[in-house]
Amino acid sequence: MESAPIPSSAAIEGSRGLISRLTDIAVFAGGLALFYGVITIAQTWAGPFRPAFAISLSPWSLPQYAAYSLMRLTIAYLLSLLFAILYGYIAAYNKPAERIMIPLLDILQSIPVLSFLPGVMLAMFALFPTHQVGVELGSILLIFTGQVWNLAFSFYASVKGIPRELREATRIYQFSPWQRFIQLDLPFAAIGLVWNSIMAVAGGWFFLMACEQFVLGSRDFRLPGLGSYLQTAAGAGDTRAILWGLAAMIGIVVLVDQLVWRTVLAWAHKFKFEQVESAPPPRSPLLALLRRSAPAVYLQRHFARPLGERLTARLAARWRTRPRAAGATPRARGLRWAVSALVLAVVLLGCFQGIRELAGIQRAEMLHVLAGAGATFLRVMAALALGLAWTVPVGVAIGMRPRLAKYAQPLAQIGASVPATALFPVVLLLLIRVGGGMGIASILLILLGTQWYILFNVIAGAMALPSDLQEAATIFRFSTYDRWRLLILPGIFPSLVTGLVTASGGAWNASVVAEYFRLKGHTFSITGLGAIISRATDAGNFRMLLAATIVMSIVVVGMHRLVWHRLYRLAHSRFKLES
């Protein structure tokens, strides 16, 4: 008697292998497509200088423009990440450098992207006078300046916050700086870097329009991309094209969020610094597929790992045999002197030039800048107040109801990822139709750009309110007023301050694009520091640009030091909820 045929293990393998083989094909195809895109874009860049690209408003050109913009954002982001890690690392490990680099970071963060524009562009023209790559790099550098400072600070703060024992473990076991970086610094900073990366890229989308199309003195620059598409559409007053562009941008932002950031977040979960598993890890089907796909596994096993192994071993050997003599070698000392002298010379030269430029400023111009600062200050405050007014009740409502939070949070995340600048033409068109003007529109744009920071922090704060305090409030029959006064507001105060700090910084930066806008052939503008900066850039008026930028920097850093820093300390001393 014959037994029933048992499916062979090979057959089972085969059927299971089908899915993973499809994944392999998909991964492979994705790689090819990316390669093709890069080659095409590289050809344009290597091509002749075409400062004012003729933007077609046909929806069919959108995929191509989207690819250009994505490419720019990706390169800018990767550059930012590299630079931020380098900057943060040096600041964290070099005490003398730290004393200069960290306050400098505060100032750089407060300078709006557009203020960098003339300098960056002129430098790029000088470097690549005949090739498109010059303008492209300039645009990328502009996006870079909007992203890098936050990332650098995040990395620096993470490295400084590494628990003492972990640091001591790397020292007692004689880790080379490279091994320490790979096994301690980078993993410890990973989650902070991921969250800040998400914010940085969102900031990149926000300023994309300004970075892809701009006027510099007499010259008009226009690069192929989604941002210039939207601006051209707005300039022409083509509502259909505006909506197409908006849809394309939102689509890409949501797609990037789902495909890239969710995957990265799921991957980064393993870097969470905790002693016990506290919450179920986030899932990402894409990450699971990637981990199983043959090309990825092959690359990891045959390239990444052996390479890392050899690098670590080489650097470890060098570290162990380093000379231990006290003091620096004469060569190192000489180098340090040279670097210091160079930095000092550049700073002095910059100061000298700046002072010479500013010396020519008229009294009226200065008053204009100060009045603008006052107007923008009021506008920023109004936007923050409006933001508070709606985000606090809504955020608390969402945060205290876990079931609601489950649905509302992803929605809010998508809402936040839509760049407000892209909505601006639509908003402005509507407002003009109902009779509102630039005054309302600019506040609205600042609000659209910054309310999310407050909302997310309020939700997080409300979710963290201890349930025993809530129960106590219920048992003692607090009135709604008392509940807010005694429990909710003090409870969410630290998160609220964190949100406000970020929002206020963002608001000042956003004022540059919010107070000055070209629509339907008109230039809409309003008294304000942001408008002054935009106009000065357009007109190539470096004196006004410098004066306005310095004033903005002073106001933002001053606010940070005098107001936010104190509130922050108060939040972390009196209102800290500790278990």
Next chain:
Amino acid sequence: MPPDNPPIAETRAIEKFYAQPSGARVQVIAPTNLEIMPGSFTALLGPSGSGKSTLLRMLTGLVKPSAGQVLWHGEPLGLRQPDAAIVFQNFALFPWLTVLENVEAPLQARGVDAAKRKKNALKILDTVGLDGTEGAYPKELSGGMKQRVGFARALVVEPEVLFMDEPFSALDVLSVETLRNELLELWLGRKIPTKAIFLVTHNIEEAVLLADRIIVLGRNPGSIRTQFGVNLMHPRDRKAPEFTRLVDYIYKILTQPGELPPPPLRPSPETAQRAAEPPAPLPHTRPSTVAGFVEILLPRQSAQDIYVLADDLGMEVDDLLPIIDASVLLGFVRVNEGDIELTAAGRAFAEADIQDRKEQFREAIQEVPLLRRIRRGLEHQAKHELKDEFFLDVLEEHYTDKEAQRQLDTAVSWGRYAEIFDYDADSGKLWLTEPAENESVEA
């Protein structure tokens, strides 16, 4: 352990202080000398704020002393890396690395190739009882298991000295018990090539349970109060009287910031001959003062509180204490939890007349080591006399020159009162004033 064995690591007057903006200096650790001998299991015991962890970090080169030097095999740190590993209080494992990767990391830093690294790491994981968990992440493990990974990571580099910084204080009671026993098993069974262990702890019982040498630290600023060996056999029984006596003794040191309490272990004949233990110092009190003191106590029938008594007599407690100590040493009073009371001998001494008192005093000082030693020394001499230098030399082994002289002076005043021996300061001679009681003392 041969005495000429050089220490693995030693500190030369290392101290830690911070300069304040005002220019004032906050001393955290006073100049401290300690050494780590090969084959020793040292426990550094102290209250919080005594700088034990800082001392450990200065010994291992993680923290630079403000002054002084740390030597490893006679070479200052900085020129060489200490061959040390640390087991940390909060484990200090990398949560993003698996157990195996955590244990491999120190080997990777030493440039060991991948295959050998894995082999060694798996072997040490097996030794600490973690076989089968190498693929897990630390957060999946219990506290006790995590600290096993900490031990494995420390032992995999085969350190010359294993440092432990409160390694058991973040663990539950049961894990602590098992881990301590397993550590002792590895150490006493010589299953690990480690030459010395240095444990920092605030737990007295833990120190007495594990260590063969205990250094007790005091605070404000952190400094060594005392150090001594622990000669109890392993496994140590916490209920054994020697064990509890030692624990009580250390407890007293830690709770009394002033003078050291007398050591609890009766000197064995062996240690007495080695003269390693200093004889209990004589309290600097005249016999007539002791006599007056017991007379005051005589009419007070019940036990007296020392503080109340001092108050009654219009004296500071600090001034009263040497008198009480002398009375206790002579067996005239007993002190129980701050209360003082005459003994039968003390009552008899107080009621006796002057001649009987001398007789009784002579009886009483038989039990006082220094006086007994002087008397024996004189008895052994043919002419029953000796130069004071002889006794001063012995005393100076244990006391400063000044204190040695004071001890001898006090001893002479007691000996004179008892009419046992006398002293001539000009010739510097001591001699017996009474005939030797027992001529046939063994040589």
